Amino acid sequence: MSEGFDAIVIGMGPGGEVVASRLLDAGRRVAVIERELIGGECGYWACIPSKTLLRPTEARGEADRAAGLQQPALDWVGVRGHRDTMIRHLDDSQQVESYRARGARVVQGPARLAGPGQVEVNGQQLRAEHVILATGSETASPPIEGLGDVTVWTNREATTLHEIPERAVLIGGSAVGIELGHFLARMGTAVTIVQRGPRLLGREEPRVGELVAAHLADEGIDIRTDTQARRTYRDGTDTVVELDDGAAVRTDVIVLAAGRRARLDGLGLDSVGITGDHSGVDVDERCRVTDGLWAVGDLTGVSLFTHLAQYQGRVVADNILGHDRITNYTAIPRVVFTDPEIAAVGLTTAQARERGIDVATTELDLTQVLARPWTYETDPRGTLGLLADRRRQVLIGAWAVAPLAEEWIHQAALAIRARIPLETLLDTIPQFPTYSEAYLKALETLQV
């Protein structure tokens, strides 16, 4: 005999949590199923530990660059202790209790679909009008011969590390490789980043990759682009990584940062007549997979961010609660939390041209036009790029490599999402002296 609910959420990362919380708040009968920890990858092995680890090295960098400050001492035991607090010592018992107290049926175990509206977990059968898949993603393993014979970290080992390795080779030069590489380098590790494409952050504006490479090189990071690891093997206590350009790098650990794959193995998608591959499960504009079946987060492959998973969660919950709502992905912020921060939103120039947009672009060296970089640090930095649609007279993209850009990129996100006319943006009054003033200065140089 199966137990019935209004909704069953499979996977309680940020996407699943938002759907479950909203449905519970609306008084629905909800079952939540989690096979590891409520909070998901983000809470224990991704966003939260990585940002917690990066912050002390960032603060120390800020102190280095502020006039008259002595460099603060970095206490690794204190840093990792706070990381452990932030990841709740990999214990979700309070989360489990809290969902139970809110009326949810919490089941700990791996769930699989067993037909439309039917879910199987730990030998129990559950049924619901709505089933939400939110199983996330896992590290993809690039085809490198010998990976099984050497020390290899995914994001999980890297973000829960106990000791700082002397040397590390990161395979992949996008968000994961850059954030973890930056953190390790600032902790004293000799870091090499191996990037298959011609530039770091290959999906961003090419100029972003160039600027980031220069900043990382200043941190002492060895960046190898246009190459990939072919083979790895042990030589005494060393791990040797052979690259396909003929070079060999000696290291203590290899960190996999070459992308992620949707977690759908064993999910029973065939029982509801759908297929998916490791790039994700197809969803419509309401995040519906098929009648009564929904998917959110990394599993959809739309954009692998917590804020996107949460947004999709809000859209799904609203639709289930009878408020018709469709997704709009035009302004998803994309931030890499290095020092300086790397932030982008909207289209790149190449994407705009592919869509036939008559695009105007500008790039501004903030140190040439603003006071803030000079009052902020002794060796000022910062670049902002803007993209506008000449026909519609609105912003369509922005990127910045600059201090605090993770915060002020949201002005561009709002301008793009709300299609605020350039004329209005040019009539705003930014606070002096801030990095936010950069928008006005850059807009004034746009040839529209």
Ligand SMILES: Cc1cc2nc3c(=O)[nH]c(=O)nc-3n(C[C@H](O)[C@H](O)[C@H](O)COP(=O)(O)OP(=O)(O)OC[C@H]3O[C@@H](n4cnc5c(N)ncnc54)[C@H](O)[C@@H]3O)c2cc1C
């Ligand atoms: C190192 C790193 C740093 C990152 N930093 C950021 C950041 O700063 N900001 C940001 O926005 N994004 C960041 N991300 C991306 C972010 O972690 C993901 O986009 C986010 O976790 C996706 O949420 P989700 O709910 O889709 O899935 P997940 O967080 O992966 O959660 C899915 C959950 O489903 C469970 N599950 C899977 N299969 C089953 C099953 N069959 N039955 C029951 N439960 C199941 C899993 O155990 C897991 O708990 C980072 C990623 C990495 C790797």
Ligand SMILES: NC(=O)c1ccc[n+]([C@@H]2O[C@H](COP(=O)([O-])OP(=O)(O)OC[C@H]3O[C@@H](n4cnc5c(N)ncnc54)[C@H](O)[C@@H]3O)[C@@H](O)[C@H]2O)c1
């Ligand atoms: N701050 C954040 O919001 C944040 C932080 C970390 C991760 N994330 C998200 O997590 C997801 C995964 O990030 P990621 O950086 O692992 O993946 P990614 O897919 O963004 O980038 C993978 C990189 O590895 C390179 N690559 C692939 N195979 C390779 C190989 N064999 N050798 C060398 N290079 C190779 C690719 O060219 C690419 O640059 C991303 O979508 C990202 O948005 C977000």
